[in-house]
Amino acid sequence: xxxxxxxxxxxxxxxxxxxxxxxxxxxxxxxxxxxxxxxxxxxxxxxxxxxxxxxxxxxxxxxxxxxxxxxxxxxxxxxxxxxxxxxxxxxxxxxxxxxxxxxxxxxxxxxxxxxxxxxxxxxxxxxxxxxxxxxxxxxxxxxxxxxxxxxxxxxxxxxxxxxxxxxxxxxxxxxxxxxxxxxxxxxxxxxxxxxxxxxxxxxxxxxxxxxxxxxxxxxxxxxxxxxxxxxxxxxxxxxxxxxxxxxxxxxxxxxxxxxxxxxxxxxxxxxxxxxxxxxxxxxxxxxxxxxxxx
Numbered sequence: 001x002x003x004x005x006x007x008x009x010x011x012x013x014x015x016x017x018x019x020x021x022x023x024x025x026x027x028x029x030x031x032x033x034x035x036x037x038x039x040x041x042x043x044x045x046x047x048x049x050x051x052x053x054x055x056x057x058x059x060x061x062x063x064x065x066x067x068x069x070x071x072x073x074x075x076x077x078x079x080x081x082x083x084x085x086x087x088x089x090x091x092x093x094x095x096x097x098x099x100x101x102x103x104x105x106x107x108x109x110x111x112x113x114x115x116x117x118x119x120x121x122x123x124x125x126x127x128x129x130x131x132x133x134x135x136x137x138x139x140x141x142x143x144x145x146x147x148x149x150x151x152x153x154x155x156x157x158x159x160x161x162x163x164x165x166x167x168x169x170x171x172x173x174x175x176x177x178x179x180x181x182x183x184x185x186x187x188x189x190x191x192x193x194x195x196x197x198x199x200x201x202x203x204x205x206x207x208x209x210x211x212x213x214x215x216x217x218x219x220x221x222x223x224x225x226x227x228x229x230x231x232x233x234x235x236x237x238x239x240x241x242x243x244x245x246x247x248x249x250x251x252x253x254x255x256x257x258x259x260x261x262x263x264x265x266x267x268x269x270x271x272x273x274x275x276x277x278x279x280x281x282x283x284x285x286x287x288x289x290x291x292x293x294x
Contacts, residue, residue, distance in 0.1 A: 007083060015055070016068075020051040031068075032057060032067070062088075063088075064085065090182060092183075099187060100122050100123070101114065101166075102121075125157075130178065141173065160174075169191070198287070200235060202232070205279070230262055246271050247275050
């Protein structure tokens with residue numbers, strides 16, 4: 001169980017240990033009951049064992065009391081020790097739904113692909129936990145656990161909101177364990193923490209209709225343009241090429257794909273009066289590379 005001395009367990013087969021106040025006589029019999037004294041089993045304890053008792057017992061489903069007593073050769077039984085126990089082999093059946101993190105920065109808000117390690121993990125429990133149940137969370141695929149029982153609130157207590165710190169690519173596990181140590185089925189959600197931005201750079205940035213006195217001064221009377229550039233490398237399949245025409249104030253996703261290689265050609269509409277247009281690449285976790293500024 002949650003305490004190693006509460007005699008609450010999910011294991012029927014046990015080794016019972018105790019210390020006797022004195023060694024038993026040669027003709028005495030040490031007896032044990034696991035059902036409140038209703039029936040007794042003779043132990044093979046002998047005088048050579050001295051005052052140390054160690055014997056195998058099988059607990060009764062549900063629980064009861066185990067008793068230890070000594071009976072002499074005439075049938076007189078001494079006062080029995082009595083210890084209550086609980087044998088519970090039934091795991092919690094509570095399940096989890098709406099598992100989410102607070103900063104899912106990827107291209108999809110529900111893909112658990114993020115650039116942010118510090119997160120608030122939220123989930124909804126299918127029912128309130130028992131008073132002695134324990135809710136645990138793991139961010140390393142169940143290798144280590146933290147207890148978050150006190151972070152469950154609501155009426156009934158069905159809403160989890162707890163702080164976690166992600167690391168690398170792994171999985172978040174949520175699991176409820178009862179007071180006897182029975183663990184319910186763990187809810188598992190894979191995640192990727194990616195903090196590395198794309199490093200692609202841009203060259204030969206140009207517009208299709210540069211009507212100024214110089215063909216490359218980006219001074220024009222034409223708002224509708226085709227923006228062209230050469231990338232230093234092809235983008236990854238899940239990267240997104242983005243363009244801004246207002247100094248990075250707003251971004252538009254371009255339909256550039258891996259088949260286009262390192263050549264960029266996309267339509268854009270310049271802002272009246274002038275500004276800067278920026279080009280950048282953002283990966284699937286939301287990390288943005290350094291933008292070109294023209």
